[in-house]
Amino acid sequence: MPQTQWVIADNHAATTLFGRGDEHLKLIEEALAVRLTARGNIISIQGTAHAESQTRKVLDLLAQWAYAGEAVRQETVENALLAVKEGAQEEFLHLLTENVFTTAQGKIVRPKTIGQQRYIEAIRRHTLVIAMGPAGTGKTYLAMAMAVQALRTQLVERIILTRPAVEAGEKLGFLPGDLEEKVHPYLRPLYDALYQMLGMEAVERARERGHIEIAPLAYMRGRTLHSSFIILDEAQNTTRAQMKMFLTRLGHGSQIVVTGDATQVDLPHGERSGLAEAAVILASIPDIAVIQLSTRDVIRHPLITRIIAAYDQYEEDREADGHEHDSEGA
Numbered sequence: 001m002p003q004t005q006w007v008i009a010d011n012h013a014a015t016t017l018f019g020r021g022d023e024h025l026k027l028i029e030e031a032l033a034v035r036l037t038a039r040g041n042i043i044s045i046q047g048t049a050h051a052e053s054q055t056r057k058v059l060d061l062l063a064q065w066a067y068a069g070e071a072v073r074q075e076t077v078e079n080a081l082l083a084v085k086e087g088a089q090e091e092f093l094h095l096l097t098e099n100v101f102t103t104a105q106g107k108i109v110r111p112k113t114i115g116q117q118r119y120i121e122a123i124r125r126h127t128l129v130i131a132m133g134p135a136g137t138g139k140t141y142l143a144m145a146m147a148v149q150a151l152r153t154q155l156v157e158r159i160i161l162t163r164p165a166v167e168a169g170e171k172l173g174f175l176p177g178d179l180e181e182k183v184h185p186y187l188r189p190l191y192d193a194l195y196q197m198l199g200m201e202a203v204e205r206a207r208e209r210g211h212i213e214i215a216p217l218a219y220m221r222g223r224t225l226h227s228s229f230i231i232l233d234e235a236q237n238t239t240r241a242q243m244k245m246f247l248t249r250l251g252h253g254s255q256i257v258v259t260g261d262a263t264q265v266d267l268p269h270g271e272r273s274g275l276a277e278a279a280v281i282l283a284s285i286p287d288i289a290v291i292q293l294s295t296r297d298v299i300r301h302p303l304i305t306r307i308i309a310a311y312d313q314y315e316e317d318r319e320a321d322g323h324e325h326d327s328e329g330a
Contacts, residue, residue, distance in 0.1 A: 003046040006059050013066035014041045024077045031081045057084045068096050079113050101145040104199040109145040115297040122289035130258045130279050133293025136304045139259035140233050144193045147229040157227040161190045164217045164237040187214050226251035235260035235275045243274030
């Protein structure tokens with residue numbers, strides 16, 4: 001089988017591209033059925049002509065990522081592989097220049113995967129976006145960044161963040177304190193994300209002026225929300241009636257982003273989630289986008305991706321076993 005060479009000029013870029021113990025090269029070998037041998041800044045590629053061509057494209061993408069000073073991680077390699085397989089190299093490289101928001105600490109918030117990039121574009125182009133996906137895919141955080149940017153640039157007059165207060169059957173009456181103290185734990189992740197972006201003092205000032213409102217979903221009933229960027233988080237825990245109620249709050253000059261994980265429903269047994277249903281009912285309506293993020297878009301610790309995959313496999317195996325028992329009983 002023929003063997004060719006690929007060269008990267010910068011020593012530091014080579015180190016981050018290859019990965020610890022050449023772990024990134026091993027990922028590429030397994031995905032593209034090639035053999036890669038690294039000597040200094042030179043990689044020897046052995047494989048079919050097609051596999052070699054694909055490998056060069058992946059390495060070129062990762063080199064540009066490394067030259068830009070970005071860390072090359074396992075998920076970066078996986079996304080480069082996906083980009084080449086789908087012919088989405090330009091989308092992958094666009095991630096290097098896409099700046100959604102700059103936090104109070106100077107951190108740039110940007111999409112890290114092609115899926116996240118498509119999510120950001122959907123928010124820019126549509127009045128209503130429904131985003132579903134597992135934990136760690138940036139559904140809420142990126143929506144929050146887009147909302148804060150819209151407020152900062154005066155595209156909207158306020159941000160409204162809401163969640164259903166569902167836990168153990170929503171028995172809030174048993175919790176100590178007044179209503180605000182009861183629901184605060186459910187809204188805490190929204191506060192945390194805002195504090196990261198704007199700082200605690202800026203968030204509190206914005207709340208006092210009415211520019212930011214954080215409230216449980218029940219507070220939305222009977223309202224019409226104009227000139228607002230509205231985020232419904234943890235939407236898998238809404239009922240069909242609650243989802244319809246929320247979506248019909250949309251007023252002039254407003255935008256809605258609905259986020260949730262359809263596999264993590266905490267509603268009482270037998271109660272159908274309004275999230276997946278809304279995604280089906282509304283998918284064909286103009287100016288509404290439904291985005292499905294996956295484990296490939298997880299940007300937390302790499303172990304989270306494996307944990308999610310393990311649980312998914314366990315559920316598939318259990319379902320398959322159930323069908324087998326049903327067949328045996330028949």
